[in-house]
Amino acid sequence: MPRFVRRAGFLAGGALFATCSGTVLHADTLREALIMTYQTNPSLQAARAQLRGTDENVPIARASGLPSVSSDATYTEFVKRSPNSFTSPERALSANVDLGVPIYSGGAVKNRIKAAKIRVEAGQADLRSAESQIFSAVVAAYMDVIQNQAIVGLNRKNVDVLSVNLQATSDRFEIGDVTRTDVAQSQSRLALAQSDARAAEANLAAAREAYIRLVGKAPDDLAAPPPLPNLPSSPDQAVDIALDNNPDLIAAREQTRAAKKDIDVAGAGRLPRVSLYASGGYNNYFNTLGGPSSAAFSQRETTGQAGAQISIPIFQGGLPAAQRRQAQAQASAALENEIATERAVIADVRSAYSSWIAANDVIRSSKVAVDAAALSLEGVRAENSVGNRTILDILNAEQESLNAQVQLVTARRNAYVAGFNLLAAMGRAEARDLNLDSDILYDPELNYKRVRGKIFDWDSDPAPVARSTRTVDTPVQDGDIPEQ
Secondary structure, eight states: OOOOOSSHHHHHHHHHHHHHHHHSTTSOOHHHHHHHHHHHOHHHHHHHHHHHHHHTHHHHHHHTTSOEEEEEEEEEEOSSOOTTOSSOOSEEEEEEEEEEEEEEOTTHHHHHHHHHHHHHHHHHHHHHHHHHHHHHHHHHHHHHHHHHHHHHHHHHHHHHHHHHHHHHHHHHHHTTSSOHHHHHHHHHHHHHHHHHHHHHHHHHHHHHHHHHHHHSSOOOSOOOOOOOOOOOSSHHHHHHHHHHHOHHHHHHHHHHHHHHHHHHHHHGGGSOEEEEEEEEEEEEOTTOTTGGGGGGSOSEEEEEEEEEEEEOOOOOTTHHHHHHHHHHHHHHHHHHHHHHHHHHHHHHHHHHHHHHHHHHHHHHHHHHHHHHHHHHHHHHHHHHHTTSSOHHHHHHHHHHHHHHHHHHHHHHHHHHHHHHHHHHHTTOOSTTTTTOOGGGOOOHHHHHHHHTTOOOTTOOOOOOOOOSOOOTTSOOOOSOOOOO
């Protein structure tokens, strides 16, 4: 098996998807299902919106380090004045403007911004993980529909065969060639086959509904999926790739980095703070200041002041020390979570690799079983025609043939799903890896660059609207398939 190629291999995989899409007429392809999911799945849209919210933490953190300007105005009517005050005004208007410019905050702002940026990177990794998980679910749902359609077809064919067998056995009973026991055995097997067929139809309906939930539309004659590209040649190779590319592990590492910055933010509470300030004021007494001698007083005045302020914490009851210890404990927890995530990734990769290998082994064994069961069934029927086999032998041989075919269908489904899950655990089953149409790819960096430098207080986005599609109008699914 060829060794895994980091990028070129998945471009080749994308070509396989495209080839599949172009060669099957009037059928949904796996590539089409993934594209529709990528554009309309509500869980994926929610993950993107969540990341856009995380992006806003950067300008929020930066805001505390930028100048602030505020103003206020007050109009007052002095409806009851002191009788001993001969100069108090009857009315007044006052307005003030204040400007504050933080100069030094002990590094709190700087480290808070760094932590926010790191958490954006962690959020982008989380979005990659969400894509991978949803795509894995879509692949499983796609293969479940194909598998259950095949199983329904096999069970229907089995019902038809057993119906013919029952009719033939009944005819032979009429002429005394077989016993009533043979007829009863045939009736029993047919009834069981009919119940199995009904159960298979119910499973197919459930699989189709699961497909609708993920993709947003009913499956329509699903085409066989293309081969999975560039799977690893060993579990060690798969683990090495996963340690560098698994999005959950990348997110855990970034959360650890951000938690370390939180320690510096908490420690800044013990350091001095320096700021500049300026303010201006305006007062207007509307010629009422001073009473009878108002001409001697200025009825309008403006004031202004500027200066620098330093705040030096002396004692805060242990608050900053407790906050720093808390941040250290949370950073320690993040470190442990990173290791736990790494363990989980390693276990998932090895397990997926083992499942993929085992499913492929089952496919090879099942192919042998299908061929052998078909040959056995043919031989039992021939031997029954000369009296060397009973009706029960034929029924058992038919059941063994059906079981082998169902096992082969199931093994093919399991092998494909396990292979895709292996790619997902390696961090290689996302939209950017599957070569979906480039014009539909969501770039989270664009929104981050758009908002990271915004400082205008009234700069809002449009009201939120749902981007995903609803499925309330999709028809209720059943277990029916075209006649084989």
